[in-house]
Amino acid sequence: MKANVHIRLLADIRSAAPGDPIPGRAELSAHLQQRMGEVGDKALADFAHVQRVAAEMWGAERTAHFGQVLRSHRVTPKAPRKTAWTRAEEALRHLPAPWRQQVAEHIALSRQGKRVKGRTLWSAAYTQSVISALKKWEDYCASNGLSLTPTGAALDAFGHHVTTQTGAERPVTTSSAADYMERILSGMARAQPGFSSAACDFVVADWRDRASAEGPGTKTGAQLVGASTIYDLGFQHICEARARPMRGLHAALQFRNGLILAIGTALPQRARALSCLAFDSTLTLPDHETIRVCIPASMLKLPEDRKQGAPFERTFRNAPLAAALLEYRRSFRPIFDDGRALFPSVKSQNAAISEAQIGRLTGNMTEKAFGVRIPIHRLRDNAATEASETLAGGGRAATSLLGHNSPATVARHYDHSEGVGAAQEFGSYLKSCQGACVELDI
Structure with a gap:
């Protein structure tokens, strides 16, 4: 009778002493490969035991x-994720046939990233938004027997239509309606060369003014729990991952997710920028307390013709976070694969999670902890509010922290100071930021 290699391995481990050699990776991999050949996927559960x-x-x-x-042995190779530009090009099929060539030509021009006089280049994300808005406009016109060429009255009626639709998963705000209109006009200028309409421009400006007066409809005061509170939640996940009795995928996932919150608060950048963080390239650890970040301009929210420019660079000291990153790289990150992405994918080896997944994970963790979903972008609001309220530089400190040129932008979109208490640790981080254009002393 053939010996059961699983039972034999278990017996060897149980009879071993704490000082005995531990089976190595090559030996274990060969064992699991043999076992899977014998019993299939059941071997995976056996090996976890x-x-x-x-x-x-x-x-x-x-x-x-x-x-x-x-x-x-659990993860099988998968096709590479489609790029944002590929998805944008594929979305062209949703447009009326007469529009496709003109829009496709502008996509090709935008992909080159070279400035052309009289042409505003589009990012891949903006291109997808334009195509989506044009599709909504086409559907609206078809339903109401309207010409596809916008007029001021028709565009205004479209805005009222999208904001009063029933049965929508999420209500469309006045600001979102204005975004749709702006993208429709941007797309029409390419789909129908020579198109322009002062009346349509006036309608968009009017909806923008109304949106500004109403304030951000998707942001609530309940989401302002404090940057330090979110940062601490990240470390709570990290500590729980450390305390798990076994270093498996669940522990690695919890550590990774804790870092998303901690890094997302300490470095309040958008999900797209966070998704590109990788050891030894966009994130380095010069010593036991220093963290250096260098995010390419292509991953920042910038006009397309500026995405070949200077990167976002920041160096700061945060000993607990640096120690967590070093520990993660040494003991938890290798469980995913041999890659360097800071936030690796569970489903694919040597791939990072998408910016959308970063947003979902942030929302899930904060909803469970605080009873309210706090999107990754809302972490910037929490950081700006706390910086504005606790640092001597006030709004100027928040401006530097978020990487904005205008304090007015921060005040309008991010700073919601209304008594949120600040933590000394977060203030110390702000103070240590290098390359800032304002003084960050507390």
Whole structure:
């Protein structure tokens, strides 16, 4: 009768002493490969049990490589994620046939990233938004027997239509309606060369003014729990990951997600920028307390013709966060794969999670902890509010922290100071930011 290699491995581990050698990664990988050939996917659950037994004998830290082996056999290669430009080009099929060539030509021009006199380049994300808005406009015109060429009256009626639609998953705000209109006009200028309408421009400006008067409809005061509170929640997840009895994928995920909150607060950048963070390239750790970030302009919210420009650079000191990053890289990050992405994907090896997934995870964690979803972008509001209220530089400090040129932009969109208490640790981080154009002393 053929010996059961699973039972034999378990017996060897249980009979071992704490000082005995631990099976290495190559040996374990060969074992799991053989076992999968014998019993299929059942071997994965069996191996997870082997890791639990090994962790009881040698500890979670010394048996973390069991989790790496299990992960490498669980994940199968997947097709590369489509780029934003590819998705934009594929979306062209949703437009009326006469518009496609003109819009496609502008997409090709925008992808080159070179300035052309009289042409405003589009980003991939903005291109998708324009195509989506044009599709909404086409559907509205078809339903109401209107010409596809916008008029002021028709565009205004469209705005009222989208903001009063029933059955929508999320209500469309006045600001969003103005965005739709602006993108429709931007798209029409390309789809129908020579199109312009002072009446339409007036309607968009009017809706913008109304949106400014109403304030941001998707932001609520309940989402302002304080940047330090969100930062602490991140470290709560990190501590819970450390305390898990076994270093498997669940522990690695919890540590990663905790870092999303901690980094997202300490470095209040948008999800797109956070999604590109990777060890030894966009994020480096020069010493045990210093964190250096360099995000390419292509990942920042900038006009397309500026996305070949200077990167966003920031160096700051935060010993607990630097220590967490070093520990993550050493003990938790390798469980995903051998890549360097700071926030790796669960579904694909050597790939980072998308900016949309960063947003979903942030919302899920904050909703569970605080009873309200706080999107990743709303972390910037919390950071700006706390900086404005606690630092001597006030709004100027928040402007520097968020990377804005205009204090008015921060005041209008991010700063909601109304008594939110600040933590000394967060203030110390702000004070340590290098390359800031304002004094950040507390």
